[in-house]
Amino acid sequence: xxxxxxxxxxxxxxxxxxxxxxxxxxxxxxxxxxxxxxxxxxxxxxxxxxxxxxxxxxxxxxxxxxxxxxxxxxxxxxxxxxxxxxxxxxxxxxxxxxxxxxxxxxxxxxxxxxxxxxxxxxxxxxxxxxxxxxxxxxxxxxxxxxxxxxxxxxxxxxxxxxxxxxxxxxxxxxxxxxxxxxxxxxxxxxxxxxxxxxxxxxxxxxxxxxxxxx
Amino acid sequence: xxxxxxxxxxxxxxxxxxxxxxxxxxxxxxxxxxxxxxxxxxxxxxxxxxxxxxxxxxxxxxxxxxxxxxxxxxxxxxxxxxxxxxxxxxxxxxxxxxxxxxxxxxxxxxxxxxxxxxxxxxxxxxxxxxxxxxxxxxxxxxxxxxxxxxxxxxxxxxxxxxxxxxxxxxxxxxxxxxxxxxxxxxxxxxxxxxxxxxxxxxxxxxxxxxxxxxxxxxxxxxxxxxxxxxxxxxxxxxxxxxxxxxxxxxxxxxxxxxxxxxxxxxxxxxxxx
Ligand SMILES: Nc1ncnc2c1ncn2[C@@H]1O[C@H](COP(=O)(O)OP(=O)(O)OP(=O)(O)O)[C@@H](O)[C@H]1O
Ligand SMILES: [Mg+2]
Numbered sequence: 001x002x003x004x005x006x007x008x009x010x011x012x013x014x015x016x017x018x019x020x021x022x023x024x025x026x027x028x029x030x031x032x033x034x035x036x037x038x039x040x041x042x043x044x045x046x047x048x049x050x051x052x053x054x055x056x057x058x059x060x061x062x063x064x065x066x067x068x069x070x071x072x073x074x075x076x077x078x079x080x081x082x083x084x085x086x087x088x089x090x091x092x093x094x095x096x097x098x099x100x101x102x103x104x105x106x107x108x109x110x111x112x113x114x115x116x117x118x119x120x121x122x123x124x125x126x127x128x129x130x131x132x133x134x135x136x137x138x139x140x141x142x143x144x145x146x147x148x149x150x151x152x153x154x155x156x157x158x159x160x161x162x163x164x165x166x167x168x169x170x171x172x173x174x175x176x177x178x179x180x181x182x183x184x185x186x187x188x189x190x191x192x193x194x195x196x197x198x199x200x201x202x203x204x205x206x207x208x209x210x211x212x213x214x
Numbered sequence: 215x216x217x218x219x220x221x222x223x224x225x226x227x228x229x230x231x232x233x234x235x236x237x238x239x240x241x242x243x244x245x246x247x248x249x250x251x252x253x254x255x256x257x258x259x260x261x262x263x264x265x266x267x268x269x270x271x272x273x274x275x276x277x278x279x280x281x282x283x284x285x286x287x288x289x290x291x292x293x294x295x296x297x298x299x300x301x302x303x304x305x306x307x308x309x310x311x312x313x314x315x316x317x318x319x320x321x322x323x324x325x326x327x328x329x330x331x332x333x334x335x336x337x338x339x340x341x342x343x344x345x346x347x348x349x350x351x352x353x354x355x356x357x358x359x360x361x362x363x364x365x366x367x368x369x370x371x372x373x374x375x376x377x378x379x380x381x382x383x384x385x386x387x388x389x390x391x392x393x394x395x396x397x398x399x400x401x402x403x404x405x406x407x408x409x410x411x412x413x414x415x416x417x418x419x420x421x422x423x424x425x426x427x428x429x430x431x432x433x434x435x436x437x438x439x440x441x442x443x444x445x446x447x448x449x450x451x452x453x454x455x456x457x458x459x460x461x462x463x464x465x466x467x468x469x470x471x472x473x474x475x476x477x478x479x480x481x482x483x484x485x486x487x
Contacts, residue, residue, distance in 0.1 A: 118282055120317055120321050122313075122349075
């Protein structure tokens with residue numbers, strides 16, 4: 001297996017990691033906002049958040065990607081490829097994350113909220129101090145899965161010419177023709193990025209839920 | 215009506231005499247077709263200790279939940295310390311209360327739940343200090359001093375750094391009692407606070423409540439199936455049936471010479487079981 005292929009692929013891996021982290025950060029923020037929005041007492045906000053979730057879950061990332069990169073410029077909004085990629089990936093994963101956020105919040109036992117009312121916390125304090133910390137523990141495992149899915153989905157943005165790992169793989173294949181070697185490297189490199197992510201998420205989960213175990 | 219309550223119908227009396235701390239006036243609560251509270255009139259005097267007994271489904275929990283603002287009544291008015299709880303006065307009539315009004319009146323009420331409902335992500339100490347700090351605006355050191363004092367009182371002064379998952383049921387319930395006391399309510403509600411406990415842990419919690427009933431100024435509304443305990447702590451026992459007060463009186467009367475046939479058969483059933 002040719003080591004000579006590695007520098008190019010590693011450069012791509014760097015971009016892949018950047019894409020993953022930036023999209024994950026966006027997805028996290030959007031998931032929290034939209035997940036809370038779906039539970040808002042105010043109907044227009046519920047509708048807005050619900051529409052976002054359904055639209056982004058109901059269409060493919062690929063189509064969203066093309067929209068952000070090729071269609072938005074027609075409306076005068078021009079994004080560079082990286083920004084379009086982060087936006088599409090982040091908003092797509094954020095829509096799934098919003099459902100996780102909503103579900104986790106709803107699964108905090110009713111008695112917790114009642115105890116919060118009995119202690120005269122305001123609605124916002126109940127959410128922030130009682131519900132969200134407990135919901136967050138439940139969000140972690142699905143968020144971990146989303147993160148790995150996100151990492152794999154970054155390969156799609158090669159289609160809008162972002163030189164991430166898969167893109168570099170295709171380029172090398174074109175110039176060298178050493179298909180088997182290249183794809184073996186890609187396999188190893190994706191795993192080498194994904195596995196530490198999985199371990200990291202698990203470590204956080206363990207720490208956070210240690211004291212919640214009954 | 216208890217001997218030490220003023221006449222609730224005449225507000226002028228309220229000036230010299232503090233009047234009842236809680237008053238239900240023709241309160242009705244329905245769940246669908248089921249009428250759980252049926253035009254209930256009910257009063258609690260300042261400092262009064264009341265045991266509420268009655269068959270399952272008679273509405274005992276519902277009264278407490280209406281008072282704790284967890285269940286909104288369909289009709290009638292509930293007064294806490296003279297102020298309407300679920301309503302607020304506007305242009306001479308009572309309109310539905312908003313959250314700000316609920317919070318203002320609710321600060322007089324505290325509750326201990328059957329299933330404790332401690333916050334699992336907070337230490338014992340933080341369970342007790344969280345609301346005094348963030349709701350009452352106390353300083354952390356002041357709140358912690360008070361919490362340590364209360365935890366000592368319930369015999370858990372050495373458990374402050376534990377988490378709820380590390381405690382027995384009886385210990386959890388004692389933390390819940392300390393947590394509720396830290397808010398210094400005028401009325402404390404207890405909903406079958408020992409019925410989720412293993413039998414050998416019931417005593418430790420009942421003893422705390424006995425001490426509390428003896429030493430505190432706050433009114434206590436205690437829903438319980440522990441008849442001996444009710445007899446020991448209550449100034450007045452209220453027997454509930456089908457969402458109404460079927461019979462009430464001092465424990466000696468209710469337990470020794472109940473008049474209502476429903477009370478008689480209920481007591482016979484629970485005391486014989
Ligand atoms: N949220 C609710 N929705 C529908 N029905 C309810 C609800 N809460 C209570 N009920 C019904 O109202 C009736 C009275 O309930 P409540 O809990 O007040 O009784 P209780 O006297 O406390 O009984 P128990 O001794 O079993 O605790 C019961 O038939 C109960 O099923
Ligand atoms: Mg009950």
